[in-house]
Amino acid sequence: MKRLITVLLLVITGFFSRMHADEGMWLLPLIEKLNIGKMTELGLKLTAEDIYSINKASLKDAIVIFGGGCTGEIVSAQGLLLTNHHCGYGQIQNHSSVEHDYLKDGFWAMTKEEELPNPGLSVTFLIRVEDVTAQVLAAVKDGMSENDRNTAINEARMAIQRKATEGTWYSATVSSFYNGNQFYLFVYERYNDVRLVGAPPSSIGKFGFDTDNWEWPRHTGDFSVFRVYTGPDGKPAPYSKDNIPLKPKHYLPVSIKDLNKGDFAMILGYPGRTMRYYTSYEVDELLKITHPNRIKIRGIRQDILMADMQADPKINIQYASKYSNSSNYWKYSIGQKAGLERLNVKAKKEETENQFNKWVNADAGRKEKYGEALSLIKNATEKRAEYANAQQYISECFSQGCEILQLSQIASALITAMKSGDQKRLSDLSDNIKKNIAESFYKDYNAPTDKKAVKAMMKLYRDDVPSKFHPDFYVNIVDKKFKGDIDKFVDDMFARSVLSDQAKLIAFLDKPNQKILENDPVYLTSNSISKISTEVSNNLRQYDQDLTRGRRLWMAALMEMTPDKTQYPDANSTMRLTYGQVLDYDPRDGVTYKYYTTLKGVMEKYKPGDYEFDVPQKQIDLYNRKVYGRYASPKGFLPVCFTTNNDITGGNSGSPVINGNGELIGLAFDGNWEAMSGDVAFEPDLQRTIVVDIRYVLWVMDIYAGARHLVDEMTVVM
Template sequence: MKRFSLLFLGAVLLLAPLSRADEGMWLLPLLQKYNIATMQSMGLKLSAEDIYSVNHSSIKDAIVMFGRGCTGEVISSQGLVLTNHHCGYGAIQSHSSVEHDYLKDGFWAMSMEEEIPTPGLSVTFLVRIEDVTDVMNNMLQGRITESERAKIIEAVGDSLSAEATKDTHYYALVQSFYGGNAFYLLVYETFNDVRMVGAPPSSIGKFGADTDNWIWPRHTGDFSLFRIYADKDNKPAKYSPDNVPYKPKHHLPISIKDLEKGDFAMVLGYPGSTTRYMTSWEVEESEKITNSNRAYIRGIKQDIILEDMLASDEVRIKYASKYSGSSNYWKHSIGQNQALKRLHVKSSKEKSEAEFLKWLDGNGKRKEAYGEALPLIRDAVKGRRDYVHANQYLLETLYMGTEIIGLASRANDFYKYLNEGQEKISDDEKEKEMAKRVNRFKESAKAFYKNYNCPTDKKVAKAMFKLFNDNVSKELQPELFNIIRTDYNGNFDEYIDNLYDKSIFADSVKLWAFLENPSAESLKNDPAFYAATSIGKTRESYSEKIGFFNDNYKKGHRLYVAGIMEKNEGKPKYPDANFSMRLTYGKVLDYYPKDAVHYNYITTLKGVMEKEDPDNWEFVVPDKLKDLFESKNFGPYAMKNGEMPVNFITNNDITGGNSGSPVINAKGELIGCAFDGNWEAMSGDIIFEPDYQRCISVDIRYVLFIIDKYAGAKRLIDEMTIAR
């Protein structure tokens, strides 16, 4: 194993300048070895040290992990953070009400005193990345199972993380890269006092909504603003009115100069997940199971929810964030399946596998080292097929698709305590422990009910239970479904009506009454809790079955990636995205999506007006924006030709998690905020398509124009560093 590790790392260190400039999500500590020469030949004026440095301020110190799944960038010396509107959407929604509808009307703090604290929202800075592959692999010697391997990795990772953060307020984790063949320690600093500063109305921030999502040309002002607050020593602190704006090590200067085709552009951020080493069997699984199921189930659920949202402002506000999160990957699944077929991705993967097998046949040692890789993957994917299908249906329709089931499942630990946990503590502690558990569950339920509408959930539940029953074989269904067939003669509407009528979880009044005098017996007899328990047991059985196959898959995948690295020694390879900070570089670039069709690299406010449809909520244009357009009151943010830019595209390699990432020019200046990919390359997480892959960004000049001319919040412009 040790010899293998050294061979592998040797191959990795040789991977550099032959890669396409526009492909790859690269690790920052390796830029000097792999990428900087190519980047500078494309026009970059900075050094690798200017981008990533442990000892000095650098661009990475202006990049944050925003919340739990996005990226943001610091754009002023007072901790002002820019991210996407859809990344800040949950926060905007949480502060909205019928009386203060920030989703519909937007929000702008005209002073720091008006900036709104947002509990639960955090931003995280990367402190450093350290290669710990040799340390980890030294502990992975000998013949060990995949389960044993995982336990060792976890234990060693915990030890390394603890040592790295000793006597600091940082946190750290060890992540695997290159299919589990390399390991890096990542150290972070998190700030939890983050306040909402500004957001355009959804008619700007989500203009085009589902129809335009993933589509170019695009005309969306997808941005929002927040501010980081710290204690008087500039350290992370929980919310306090005494906290002050954070002073960053670095903030991004902003360029308002015109963009030209071919201009250098790089994106730094936290791409969530790619599967570029996916095999043909996995492509088929994604196409026929994962994507197809998600698109079908969510399409039905979203139609029900949207009908209620359009009928009531209260329901619209409650479900805005949930609907947006669901619909984003509903459309992604549809687009990815179309791209997988159109671009013949499965055939491309089969060709790569054939080349790999041919390479193995040429050498006995290779065959011994990597010969079982593809058979392990193939057999695992085929073996888990039925369980993956059933598990996805269970999650999409019941466990996450029906909200009351999700709430009832949270009571499982509380039930265990009521049923047997009190025997383990003294009488003196029982009252205190009960009060603590009741309060904890009540706080969780309060957050749930804030964004819950029982009639909507009931409609969804009737559709979702039927969907699960019709599409999952009976032998894989929870015991609950046998009861519905027996006691309700298979009438799901009648069963759902009874569940919502009788469950304590259907509304807060019933649940609060139960919590006044909770008992295990009452919970056990509650129909929603019983349903959640039955569904939970079935989910555990699926996980056990899938886990058996996944152990073999993980081994096969690790060996396959290791073999590819050795096979392609001397050629550049980057690890799959795993929500660690990466850099991708490319150019501002147009493209030809199909025969006789050309898409320019930039869109303007004129296009917003052309798309306007006052009868379609997705394409409503605010009156003030129309007035600004008619008067050409664009300030210093217009292009030289007098038009107002809105969005632009580059050929940077991005994925989910890059939302909110800064698009930076050759001088290290901010030119845009990435927010989407394009329809023609929806297979990009699986295979990079250089002719089609584009990153869609909101032009920073449109951001400044909306802040200044539309919102009148020039105080925010004044704290930025503008390069004119």
């Protein structure tokens, strides 16, 4: 009987361990040593070298950094690339107009000649990773100040990067891990000709918009399609009509086989940032400063933008991407703040700190080595609080909240050119501004909308931020000239500035005048803000050394304190792998969420004419006739999304979700509301990745959009 009970306990323990997410975003070169055994148990059929290799084609050769903050994957021998709709949203918006509204109607290139170039967009492939910790720390000596330590480290990093790229067109970065305790070299290859191939209408690609963002059940077809091009020689090249589609080292086959609970799932991508080793003091800063500020400031501005967007189709196109970029992390902050409080994360961090204090004080050597770690973090975090608060308000209210102030950089450049007395320099600069300003700024700018936002942001800053952090334009101009009336001040600024209107700026450039520009109200206001911003930043920097040292010691202590636990590094925008399973979850008592959603759920959420939940008529017709093609589940429905227990964060958007055979089964695009605290504290019972099912992606391409030629490019596994 005892033996039977023991066996049952082992089975039950094994079962429940598989039901938990496997915490960690792992470095690819370490998979063989740390992860391959567990991954194989869960259903992986590949070797570690099939995933990451510098000697042969592997999965990592199909994964790219898409733009500056997403992930994408190559899915054909002709460089076809998939990423999220919200990752390609800026490019889709940039190509849209009232006459050709690709945000509303979608876009599909039926030939390669119809594919649309995207200046400034690039994709980046990982070539190799190398542990260079010993080289980076070779010149670091005990007793060094943080400044001297950083100088020695940065000199070593630069030398390693130069050596790694000599004689190549590659780029290289030495990245810090474990808060400066380890360092790895990443060598990359970048391609700059990336063309838009297809995108569903936003009523599919962003179905649910803000209401459904970070939520499950989800029904969003969050994907877009691009193609990578090379020069005729196969090497990276700027856009040219003579370029040819990329011939990748590896591309992902696509599986349309049915998914079941417990199926193996791994994700490769570029997670941006996690803070899993934050202390209670840093969590407190998130709860009291970072999240409340972001929620309040962005919420006010977003309401202004949305009102104008809904009133005018042109403004909707102009501000769609800006609004989306703002609202995503606005809602993230709402969710993370609530999650940190609900799950009592600060108290859990304090428990770890209490364990640390007992451990470190039990040994004189430990106390000497690590004893100051927590006090350094605590003192720096608490003393910098007022400056961190002011800096965030400066960034959110002025830098991000007042678009017109961005143009002060043009004024500064023009003034510098005029002061130089070099007429050719001034003429060339003026011509360049004329040539590029419409596309770079005014194309997606509406002055009346911005004026409303500027008024709100300037009032909010004055009301919420202590007067010692106020830019002097409040007293010197708003109070003295406009008797404290911010509305009148802003009206005057927009009326008089040569920067507030494209035609006015171009007319000024035809006859530039230094005195006019030096007295321009936008230029003067921006300079006033810049002065206080510099002052705040300088005050913040005085705590950087203690905070950096404290975090490094804290991380090193945690690794030494728990030697049996493999500590994975925080995300830092380098390629990582996370593995787990297709799973449902229980968000609260008495409620279980299935691991998949279907097209039926789209129709249940459908609200005719609603900007978040409208559905294209063609999609309704196809649903009513049950035209699902080969993409239907054997159970009779068309799958839309599913959940896994993989460990992801921002930057993983667009990442491939891959089965045990190395085949693409979906695109990761979100996390779930119940585990929004996950960037700070992983929640194994709740943490889920929300994925758009590749079968829905292909159905939209093939049957909804009629772009079967794109599916035919792929290797589809049935």
